[in-house]
Amino acid sequence: MKQNKLILIAIVVIGAIFAISAMLYNQQQAEKKQQLAEQNARALTPAHAVREGNPNAKVTIVEFFDPACETCKEFHPLVKQLMAQYPDKVNLVMRYAPLHPGSDQMVAILEAARKQDQFWHVLELMFETQQYWAIDHQAHPQLFWGYLKGYGFDVERINQDMQDPSVVSNIQQDITDGELLGANMTPTFFVNGKPLATFGYEQLQQLVASEVAANY
Amino acid sequence: MSNNPTHSQSWTWLFTAWLIAAVATLASLFFSEVMKLTPCVLCWYQRIFMFPLAIILLIGLMPLDTRVVRYALPLTLLGLFFTVYHLLLFYGFIPENLRPCDKTLSCADASMVLFNVVPIPLLSLAAFSAIAVLLLKIRKHP
Numbered sequence: 001m002k003q004n005k006l007i008l009i010a011i012v013v014i015g016a017i018f019a020i021s022a023m024l025y026n027q028q029q030a031e032k033k034q035q036l037a038e039q040n041a042r043a044l045t046p047a048h049a050v051r052e053g054n055p056n057a058k059v060t061i062v063e064f065f066d067p068a069c070e071t072c073k074e075f076h077p078l079v080k081q082l083m084a085q086y087p088d089k090v091n092l093v094m095r096y097a098p099l100h101p102g103s104d105q106m107v108a109i110l111e112a113a114r115k116q117d118q119f120w121h122v123l124e125l126m127f128e129t130q131q132y133w134a135i136d137h138q139a140h141p142q143l144f145w146g147y148l149k150g151y152g153f154d155v156e157r158i159n160q161d162m163q164d165p166s167v168v169s170n171i172q173q174d175i176t177d178g179e180l181l182g183a184n185m186t187p188t189f190f191v192n193g194k195p196l197a198t199f200g201y202e203q204l205q206q207l208v209a210s211e212v213a214a215n216y
Numbered sequence: 217m218s219n220n221p222t223h224s225q226s227w228t229w230l231f232t233a234w235l236i237a238a239v240a241t242l243a244s245l246f247f248s249e250v251m252k253l254t255p256c257v258l259c260w261y262q263r264i265f266m267f268p269l270a271i272i273l274l275i276g277l278m279p280l281d282t283r284v285v286r287y288a289l290p291l292t293l294l295g296l297f298f299t300v301y302h303l304l305l306f307y308g309f310i311p312e313n314l315r316p317c318d319k320t321l322s323c324a325d326a327s328m329v330l331f332n333v334v335p336i337p338l339l340s341l342a343a344f345s346a347i348a349v350l351l352l353k354i355r356k357h358p
Contacts, residue, residue: 003227010235018242022250
């Protein structure tokens with residue numbers, strides 16, 4: 001029985017070492033993310049980026065997203081809900097992070113549609129139909145064009161504007177800034193320049209709530 | 217059973233082997249789940265043979281059943297085989313087949329190196345060979 005006790009002690013000890021080092025590692029990573037965001041604060045909200053909500057709001061959520069990302073799709077209604085919860089106090093900046101293969105075309109469609117003020121409509125359509133064109137973590141823009149056409153968007157103009165130098169450079173800027181800020185997963189959120197310590201909707205909610213409380 | 221000296225010795229050896237397997241399992245989970253390092257294909261094969269060792273060696277301890285060696289040794293030797301192959305690849309003794317670049321990881325990648333010093337497959341070699349030696353000892357003097 002002494003032996004069984006020894007086994008139990010060993011399990012507890014290595015389990016505890018695992019848990020503690022995981023906690024320390026995550027803490028360290030969170031600090032690193034925070035530092036990265038502070039050092040590159042100017043890369044968060046450039047003038048060209050898509051902005052939604054009161055431009056003078058004192059709380060800004062920055063979301064790096066990929067239209068082919070399932071979690072971005074799941075978060076979309078939640079972020080809208082957050083915006084509705086604090087009208088005028090919170091605004092949202094959307095940044096492209098086309099991490100999936102094929103997503104570069106999808107964000108080009110979005111940025112081109114933005115020229116017709118259709119960014120949000122096209123994004124909603126992308127998320128709604130995501131399962132049909134984003135297959136096995138790969139975006140298939142050719143499958144999405146059909147939906148665009150079907151819903152009466154000006155497909156030809158979008159196609160033309162995708163080559164527009166401003167469209168190309170805006171997307172490139174987002175990609176560069178995302179790399180600079182360590183946004184290597186989507187969605188990546190920053191609230192008033194602060195990254196989420198750990199990922200999750202509740203964490204986002206809490207961070208927004210605390211920033212609203214601090215600024216109003 | 218702890219009165220029997222050879223039994224008690226086998227227990228210690230088996231306990232040590234299990235401890236190594238458990239630590240190796242948790243370490244590998246730490247690399248993938250906490251540090252978010254994606255395991256390469258050969259790492260996966262080593263994991264496949266290490267993870268069950270942490271469980272069956274524990275079962276062999278409670279109560280002591282030295283026949284566990286019969287089941288654990290093949291897993292250990294297969295794991296060892298993949299580890300040696302991985303190390304040969306890592307140090308460039310055998311070339312990784314040329315293939316078009318994609319998102320999957322190279323098994324000879326620098327991200328296999330922990331703290332810029334210890335290659336992860338080297339840790340795996342240490343663990344698998346220590347377990348193999350201990351199990352062989354138990355097999356000789358059960």
